[in-house]
Amino acid sequence: MRFVSLGSGALLLGLVASASALAQPAPQPAADISVTIYNNNLALVRDVRTLDLTSGRQRLEFKDVSAEIRPETASLTAQGVNVVEQNFDYDLLSPAKMMEKAVGRVVTIVRTNPATGAESSEQAEVLAVNNGVVLKIGDRIEVLRDDGLPARVIFDKVPENLRAQPTLSVMVDAAGAGARPVTLRYLTPGLGWRADYVAVYDETASKIDVQGWVTLTNTSGVSYDAAKTVLVAGTPNLAAMDDGDADEAADASTGMTQAGTETGNRARLGDFYLYPLAERTTIANQQTKQVSFLDVRGAPASHGYETRLAWMQTIEEPRSVQSVYRFSNSAQGGLGDQLPAGTVRFYINDKQGAPQFIGESPIGHTPMGSELSMSTGDAFDVKVKSVVESRTRNSLFHWKTAMRYTLSNALPKPVTVALIQDGLWGETRILAESQPSKRRSAESAEWTVEAPANGKTEVTATFDSKY
Amino acid sequence: MRQALLAALFSALALPPPAAARDVIAGPPRALSVTLYRAPWRQGGSIELGNLGGFALIKETRTVHLPAGDSRLRFEGVVDGIQSASAIVTGLPEGVIEKNRDAAILSPAALMRAAIGVQITLVRTNRKTGKITRTPATIRSADENGVVFETTQGVEALRCSGLPETFTYDRVPAGLFSTPTLSVLTRAKRETTATVTLSYLADNFDWAANYVATLTPDRRALDLTAWITLANGNSVSLLDAGTQIVAGRLNRARDYADSGEGGPRVIATCWPTGTTSIPIAEPPPPEQPRTSVAEIVVTAARKSVPMAMMAPAPPPPPPPEQLGDLKLYRLGERTTVAARQSKQVLMLSQAAVPFTRTYGADLYAGGQGTFTPATIILRTRNDKANHLGLPLPAGHLELFDHAGNEELLAGQADVRDTAEGEDVELKVGLAPDVQVRQTRLAYRAGEPELTFLTPELLLALHKGRVVEEAEITNAGAAPAPFELRLQTWNALHVSDADQPMGMKDGRPIFRLTVPANGRVKVRYAVGGP
Numbered sequence: 003m004r005f006v007s008l009g010s011g012a013l014l015l016g017l018v019a020s021a022s023a024l025a026q027p028a029p030q031p032a033a034d035i036s037v038t039i040y041n042n043n044l045a046l047v048r049d050v051r052t053l054d055l056t057s058g059r060q061r062l063e064f065k066d067v068s069a070e071i072r073p074e075t076a077s078l079t080a081q082g083v084n085v086v087e088q089n090f091d092y093d094l095l096s097p098a099k100m101m102e103k104a105v106g107r108v109v110t111i112v113r114t115n116p117a118t119g120a121e122s123s124e125q126a127e128v129l130a131v132n133n134g135v136v137l138k139i140g141d142r143i144e145v146l147r148d149d150g151l152p153a154r155v156i157f158d159k160v161p162e163n164l165r166a167q168p169t170l171s172v173m174v175d176a177a178g179a180g181a182r183p184v185t186l187r188y189l190t191p192g193l194g195w196r197a198d199y200v201a202v203y204d205e206t207a208s209k210i211d212v213q214g215w216v217t218l219t220n221t222s223g224v225s226y227d228a229a230k231t232v233l234v235a236g237t238p239n240l241a242a243m244d245d246g247d248a249d250e251a252a253d254a255s256t257g258m259t260q261a262g263t264e265t266g267n268r269a270r271l272g273d274f275y276l277y278p279l280a281e282r283t284t285i286a287n288q289q290t291k292q293v294s295f296l297d298v299r300g301a302p303a304s305h306g307y308e309t310r311l312a313w314m315q316t317i318e319e320p321r322s323v324q325s326v327y328r329f330s331n332s333a334q335g336g337l338g339d340q341l342p343a344g345t346v347r348f349y350i351n352d353k354q355g356a357p358q359f360i361g362e363s364p365i366g367h368t369p370m371g372s373e374l375s376m377s378t379g380d381a382f383d384v385k386v387k388s389v390v391e392s393r394t395r396n397s398l399f400h401w402k403t404a405m406r407y408t409l410s411n412a413l414p415k416p417v418t419v420a421l422i423q424d425g426l427w428g429e430t431r432i433l434a435e436s437q438p439s440k441r442r443s444a445e446s447a448e449w450t451v452e453a454p455a456n457g458k459t460e461v462t463a464t465f466d467s468k469y
Numbered sequence: 470m471r472q473a474l475l476a477a478l479f480s481a482l483a484l485p486p487p488a489a490a491r492d493v494i495a496g497p498p499r500a501l502s503v504t505l506y507r508a509p510w511r512q513g514g515s516i517e518l519g520n521l522g523g524f525a526l527i528k529e530t531r532t533v534h535l536p537a538g539d540s541r542l543r544f545e546g547v548v549d550g551i552q553s554a555s556a557i558v559t560g561l562p563e564g565v566i567e568k569n570r571d572a573a574i575l576s577p578a579a580l581m582r583a584a585i586g587v588q589i590t591l592v593r594t595n596r597k598t599g600k601i602t603r604t605p606a607t608i609r610s611a612d613e614n615g616v617v618f619e620t621t622q623g624v625e626a627l628r629c630s631g632l633p634e635t636f637t638y639d640r641v642p643a644g645l646f647s648t649p650t651l652s653v654l655t656r657a658k659r660e661t662t663a664t665v666t667l668s669y670l671a672d673n674f675d676w677a678a679n680y681v682a683t684l685t686p687d688r689r690a691l692d693l694t695a696w697i698t699l700a701n702g703n704s705v706s707l708l709d710a711g712t713q714i715v716a717g718r719l720n721r722a723r724d725y726a727d728s729g730e731g732g733p734r735v736i737a738t739c740w741p742t743g744t745t746s747i748p749i750a751e752p753p754p755p756e757q758p759r760t761s762v763a764e765i766v767v768t769a770a771r772k773s774v775p776m777a778m779m780a781p782a783p784p785p786p787p788p789p790e791q792l793g794d795l796k797l798y799r800l801g802e803r804t805t806v807a808a809r810q811s812k813q814v815l816m817l818s819q820a821a822v823p824f825t826r827t828y829g830a831d832l833y834a835g836g837q838g839t840f841t842p843a844t845i846i847l848r849t850r851n852d853k854a855n856h857l858g859l860p861l862p863a864g865h866l867e868l869f870d871h872a873g874n875e876e877l878l879a880g881q882a883d884v885r886d887t888a889e890g891e892d893v894e895l896k897v898g899l900a901p902d903v904q905v906r907q908t909r910l911a912y913r914a915g916e917p918e919l920t921f922l923t924p925e926l927l928l929a930l931h932k933g934r935v936v937e938e939a940e941i942t943n944a945g946a947a948p949a950p951f952e953l954r955l956q957t958w959n960a961l962h963v964s965d966a967d968q969p970m971g972m973k974d975g976r977p978i979f980r981l982t983v984p985a986n987g988r989v990k991v992r993y994a995v996g997g998p
Contacts, residue, residue, distance in 0.1 A: 094610065095609055095610040096615040096738065097615040097627075097629055097738065097739050098614065098739070098740045099614075100617060100624065100626065100740070101626075102740075110622075114632065116596070116597065119595040119598040131740065132743075133741050133743035134742060134743030134744060135740060145744055147631060147742065148744045148745050150631070151631065152632045153630060154625060154632065156624065156625055160624055165610075166585055166609055198554045203793075205793070215568075217553075286569075286571060286573070289569055289570065289571050290553045290569065290570040291567055291568065291569050291570075292553075292567060292568040293568075305793075322717075322718065322886065325793060350792055352713075352790065352792055353790045356502065358504055358715065359506070359526045359715075360719065360795060361719035361721075362719070362722045363722060364722045377720055378720055378793070379509070379717065379719035379720040379795075380719075380886070382717040382794055382888055383794065383888045383889070384794070385888065387974075389975045392975065406975075410888070410890070410891070412890050412891070456890065
């Protein structure tokens with residue numbers, strides 16, 4: 003972050019100018035940067051550095067603040083300093099802007115003689131820039147490069163308000179001169195984080211090893227050097243902002259079948275858990291960075307099958323059921339930590355002992371002590387077929403439906419499938435069924451079906467629905 | 470000790486600890502293993518070379534020499550479709566402090582953006598004399614709106630003067646890499662050599678099963694061959710890799726594609742350059758020939774299937790092993806999965822699979838229409854009795870028949886993931902010789918309750934009744950087995966048929982035989998409850 007003071011104050015740093023002899027970015031003045039990153043693409047940046055201020059009014063310019071900074075959230079604090087006003091300039095330097103700002107001013111035109119290669123230069127006033135540049139040279143009017151011949155245009159300087167990057171400038175009134183720490187704090191989108199879990203399931207022992215990594219991404223346009231970084235597992239509401247991410251998070255499956263009630267021992271911020279990184283780190287622009295936060299070996303887990311029918315439907319082509327892995331994050335018999343939202347990737351060792359990927363599942367913010375059930379994908383060998391055997395009408399709003407479900411298993415071992423019939427709308431009773439069901443809710447019934455090795459099991463049920 | 474002191478000193482100055490970390494380049498990848506997964510949304514059909522929706526798990530082993538202290542270990546030449554969040558690094562003595570994926574790829578734009586504010590050299594060539602002028606310059610801005618630079622003469626814009634001009638740079642700025650790079654910050658107590666395993670998921674791979682079914686001369690059985698077609702759409706080749714294929718559909722969470730390579734673009738846009746005479750618009754480019762390049766490629770790929778059959782193929786790989794609820798195929802030898810390449814490997818070869826051929830139509834009970842061709846259905850069962858009994862992964866099937874001495878394409882069908890013991894039903898095409906027409910002969914309205922509804926729905930909702938006839942014609946010289954199925958939704962039911970009616974999956978079915986060069990009519994009534 004470059005940091006220059008202009009106006010009535012002394013030029014603070016000659017570093018930028020002196021560094022231009024190197025083909026390297028300018029060395030940064032020592033700044034103490036803290037970044038607090040929330041889940042929903044939002045970060046609080048705190049930048050503390052020592053500035054030598056003069057007494058009275060002066061303008062402090064902050065180049066290379068996040069290109070996505072929310073300037074209204076910026077606040078500057080320092081001992082004995084009052085903020086007069088804050089400006090965020092985003093008129094960016096480009097050839098077209100520079101020419102527009104040169105209207106009414108004098109530029110130098112350098113022409114190259116096509117026959118001799120000799121250069122000649124003259125002064126020109128820019129009259130207009132509208133789909134082309136009209137110049138006044140001496141007492142004649144000319145259109146720039148109308149003849150197609152080479153002509154350089156040289157401007158004296160970069161116009162004051164045009165900048166290479168969006169720049170935050172703060173007019174301050176300092177009581178007394180001298181060096182003092184100055185703190186700039188602002189909110190910016192473009193920094194975010196999520197969790198990525200590696201879950202290796204051991205089929206013979208029914209155990210799971212879980213590693214958790216926080217993955218932080220920076221698309222804010224600048225780098226944060228040696229930043230003290232804290233991640234907040236939570237999504238503060240963003241007033242009056244289009245917050246698509248939060249809506250999506252609410253809709254997504256969280257994998258949680260029972261929310262936990264255990265309190266973790268991590269640091270907290272209000273209702274959120276904090277994940278401070280152990281060491282300062284540089285979050286470069288366009289970078290994805292991962293840091294470990296969880297490593298649990300041999301937690302108990304189980305594997306099962308689940309299939310869910312959205313309504314009383316006929317599926318003639320057998321459909322694969324979902325392969326489901328279940329575990330807990332309780333302190334007893336579980337991962338023993340709350341789990342920030344992200345993605346869980348499941349692996350299983352193949353016959354040669356190499357871990358192979360078997361699917362992934364989203365996970366929500368999960369309090370400690372929760373029960374989790376996550377689907378990795380289709381079971382190749384276990385399938386369900388459902389048939390509406392008959393549907394009869396007693397009246398326009400009173401129907402009777404007979405269903406037959408066939409669960410087939412091509413594995414050489416018996417499997418247990420949770421067969422869930424959703425869509426039992428209205429007042430739906432089960433009149434008859436081939437095995438007892440569990441009513442999950444008014445809209446949903448569940449059968450636990452054992453399918454024998456290389457065999458099939460049929461379940462039948464008759465529903466009586468009044469709407 | 471000295472290192473620690475130095476590190477402490479640096480942190481006291483609040484300089485980045487990575488500054489203390491030494492850059493270490495990991496050795497080239499060895500013992501490469503790649504496992505390919507198909508696109509999760511594709512339940513059957515072939516892959517599209519231009520749009521590979523699958524992915525791969527890549528594992529590689531590299532030798533690294535770590536100095537004592539902190540190191541920034543760089544893995545160069547990872548596949549460009551890497552999903553860096555999935556990367557797993559094992560084998561480092563003290564573990565991993567952090568993993569990074571920098572999108573900073575060396576490109577002209579990245580070079581110019583990295584040089585903003587620092588001194589570079591402006592090079593101009595005089596077109597007439599050929600004289601080259603080198604001037605120190607500083608880039609003031611470089612983005613998609615243009616490039617502005619400053620020299621001792623003043624401020625100018627790049628590519629506006631009409632002169633040949635460019636910049637030269639002294640060196641590549643730190644942090645820009647020529648290939649996609651993953652880096653890991655690690656710490657070693659003493660200098661050490663370690664063997665590190667890196668695994669990650671990468672996009673832009675895919676595979677599908679391509680089945681070739683050739684009818685035996687008596688047309689009662691088919692010889693089934695299946696090829697694994699796999700493709701790598703990345704720009705990195707996987708040389709001599711142990712290759713596996715996983716069959717089955719996996720869940721993928723939201724697509725976390727890595728951010729675009731190289732950051733923002735730089736375009737040397739100039740100020741408005743209109744002139745007094747607007748040049749005549751350039752003539753439009755000649756129209757592209759109707760066959761695009763892509764189409765040619767696809768045609769070639771199609772042709773390679775039967776051609777591949779001609780050559781004696783290597784034996785198919787052993788049956789797949791169970792991987793959780795998926796199937797893992799090991800492709801025998803180590804293969805090279807080159808960049809932007811698709812390749813085919815034999816998956817299975819089963820001779821003389823018996824099947825039955827049936828014609829079918831699936832019509833709405835109560836509907837009507839003109840003559841339409843029947844669907845050709847081939848049926849068998851995936852078991853040992855039918856010379857199968859092995860997992861059949863999703864893909865595409867091409868059916869070949871004999872015409873004289875030639876084998877010609879006689880139909881195509883998509884194949885879904887089919888487990889052992891399942892029925893296989895292939896709808897390979899339409900039969901012009903067998904046609905079906907459904908005619909409504911009589912309609913009797915019931916109690917009109919909801920008159921805006923379609924006749925079919927009216928039938929279901931009140932006591933309406935329709936009598937209809939299905940006529941099936943056969944222009945073939947052999948009797949055709951035919952299955953007429955009726956879709957009866959809500960409480961519609963079919964009665965009073967003049968042919969025996971069965972039920973299949975809750976719906977009425979007529980199993981008929983249409984005589985050679987003849988016709989069959991079925992009459993039935995459809996009514997509401």
